[in-house]
Amino acid sequence: MKESLEPSASEETAEEKAETVGALQEIVDENAEVVKDEASSTYAENAALTALPRAELDRFLADKFITITDPNKSNLRPITKFEYLPITDDKQLKPFANFKAPTPIQAAAWPFLLAGRDVIGVAETGSGKTMGFAVPCVRAISALPKKMRNMGPRAVIVSPTRELAVQSYDEIKKLTAVCGLEAVCVYGGVPKQEQRKLLKTADIVVATPGRLNDLIIEGFADLSKAAYVVLDEADRMLDKGFEEEIRKIINTTPAIGKRQTLMFTATWPESVRALAATFMQKPVKIAIGDNPSGDLRANTRIMQKVEVVDPRHKEWRLLQLLKEYSAGTKSEDRILVFCLYKKEATRVEIYIKGRGFRVAGIHGDLTQEQRSRALDGFKKGTTPILVATDVAARGLDIPDVQVVINCTFPLTVEDYVHRIGRTGRAGKQGLAITLFTEHDKAQSGALINVLKAANQEVPEELMKFGTTVKKKAHDAYGAFYKDTGDMAKTATKITFD
Numbered sequence: 076m077k078e079s080l081e082p083s084a085s086e087e088t089a090e091e092k093a094e095t096v097g098a099l100q101e102i103v104d105e106n107a108e109v110v111k112d113e114a115s116s117t118y119a120e121n122a123a124l125t126a127l128p129r130a131e132l133d134r135f136l137a138d139k140f141i142t143i144t145d146p147n148k149s150n151l152r153p154i155t156k157f158e159y160l161p162i163t164d165d166k167q168l169k170p171f172a173n174f175k176a177p178t179p180i181q182a183a184a185w186p187f188l189l190a191g192r193d194v195i196g197v198a199e200t201g202s203g204k205t206m207g208f209a210v211p212c213v214r215a216i217s218a219l220p221k222k223m224r225n226m227g228p229r230a231v232i233v234s235p236t237r238e239l240a241v242q243s244y245d246e247i248k249k250l251t252a253v254c255g256l257e258a259v260c261v262y263g264g265v266p267k268q269e270q271r272k273l274l275k276t277a278d279i280v281v282a283t284p285g286r287l288n289d290l291i292i293e294g295f296a297d298l299s300k301a302a303y304v305v306l307d308e309a310d311r312m313l314d315k316g317f318e319e320e321i322r323k324i325i326n327t328t329p330a331i332g333k334r335q336t337l338m339f340t341a342t343w344p345e346s347v348r349a350l351a352a353t354f355m356q357k358p359v360k361i362a363i364g365d366n367p368s369g370d371l372r373a374n375t376r377i378m379q380k381v382e383v384v385d386p387r388h389k390e391w392r393l394l395q396l397l398k399e400y401s402a403g404t405k406s407e408d409r410i411l412v413f414c415l416y417k418k419e420a421t422r423v424e425i426y427i428k429g430r431g432f433r434v435a436g437i438h439g440d441l442t443q444e445q446r447s448r449a450l451d452g453f454k455k456g457t458t459p460i461l462v463a464t465d466v467a468a469r470g471l472d473i474p475d476v477q478v479v480i481n482c483t484f485p486l487t488v489e490d491y492v493h494r495i496g497r498t499g500r501a502g503k504q505g506l507a508i509t510l511f512t513e514h515d516k517a518q519s520g521a522l523i524n525v526l527k528a529a530n531q532e533v534p535e536e537l538m539k540f541g542t543t544v545k546k547k548a549h550d551a552y553g554a555f556y557k558d559t560g561d562m563a564k565t566a567t568k569i570t571f572d
Contacts, residue, residue, distance in 0.1 A: 178203035
């Protein structure tokens with residue numbers, strides 16, 4: 076019997092299969108767009124806010140040193156009062172009961188975030204950035220139908236350290252607790268089992284990059300519906316230490332245009348701006364303070380003192396400073412001592428403790444329980460001195476840090492600015508003392524620039540090390556690398572007779 080060469084009614088040609096697959100893909104894309112549209116619901120400005128004179132709002136922006144750069148020129152008005160938020164459930168305003176008004180970064184960012192825009196927020200630490208991105212996040216997810224909540228991550232917030240992740244999680248829980256949403260904090264140093272379980276239902280994931288990527292690879296963290304993505308301390312998240320980890324995470328979320336991407340940071344150096352642009356779509360940039368560019372600059376409320384010392388006398392000088400600033404201070408005042416390496420931090424902590432001071436330590440070699448206990452004692456004031464590596468340099472909200480002492484200078488001047496930013500918070504004055512040695516001379520030029528920009532005294536001994544700013548080395552080619560990407564000169568064709 077001769078086989079028929081024509082396809083049967085139950086079979087599809089290759090062209091028909093391709094059409095079917097294409098149609099299915101369109102449905103998936105439409106559904107993803109619907110999820111994003113539902114989660115980012117349209118922002119309707121409060122009528123009372125609309126009625127305010129434009130001059131009054133312009134004065135508010137000027138008084139608070141708010142600079143807004145919007146490529147779409149949408150001209151949304153800052154939400155200067157909590158009652159202007161598009162929130163009908165009074166329970167959601169409960170976390171703000173003790174605050175008179177939104178902070179500048181919250182007031183300026185909220186309307187754009189509620190409208191679904193990508194946003195870069197640049198403001199000093201302690202300025203309310205966490206609630207700045209948390210309020211629109213919770214509102215967007217709360218607007219989803221109930222059957223779409225508690226079904227896995229709709230938002231992901233990535234932080235560089237465990238401590239900062241936990242701090243953000245604690246703030247976000249104040250909002251989720253009153254609206255029936257679930258959040259999970261994912262970080263290393265603790266067992267994964269509980270995190271795996273919570274990820275099944277959590278609407279919001281707050282995480283450090285390493286542990287989150289582990290759980291993504293294992294199949295326990297599905298971010299395919301996480302249409303709200305936040306990089307906290309974005310400048311740190313986009314540097315060469317975290318860039319690859321961040322790319323992996325963002326690549327598992329919805330594509331650009333189908334997600335809302337936020338980057339909040341205290342500094343916005345040129346080195347990360349181009350990279351950030353690859354993750355965002357026409358972002359609104361909001362800068363708070365008299366530094367709208369976001370370039371590296373120290374808080375002018377912090378008095379910076381630099382002492383050039385012999386490396387062998389560093390710990391002895393540290394002890395003198397602790398005696399000077401611990402004697403007769405209020406019980407709530409705290410002193411934060413920074414070291415460069417984990418072993419150094421352990422040694423300095425033992426040295427200080429042996430001289431009769433109440434001191435704790437925080438660094439990467441400690442368990443999460445030990446780190447949490449040390450940080451909690453420092454915050455409460457029961458342990459007035461904390462010795463730390465740079466895990467405590469960024470974003471941590473520790474009130475009443477009277478003095479920051481750099482026992483050892485960090486590897487970069489960016490980390491120096493973040494270290495000293497632990498004092499002088501919430502409008503208060505602060506003091507930062509740095510013990511600088513000949514081993515740190517490669518950073519002298521950059522440090523001198525920071526001191527001069529903040530109108531601080533530059534000691535003559537520091538000037539002797541030189542004012543040249545060392546160029547950052549390339550990952551592969553070191554200091555001999557030359558970036559030729561911006562060279563205007565092009566090759567010329569030569570024709571021979």
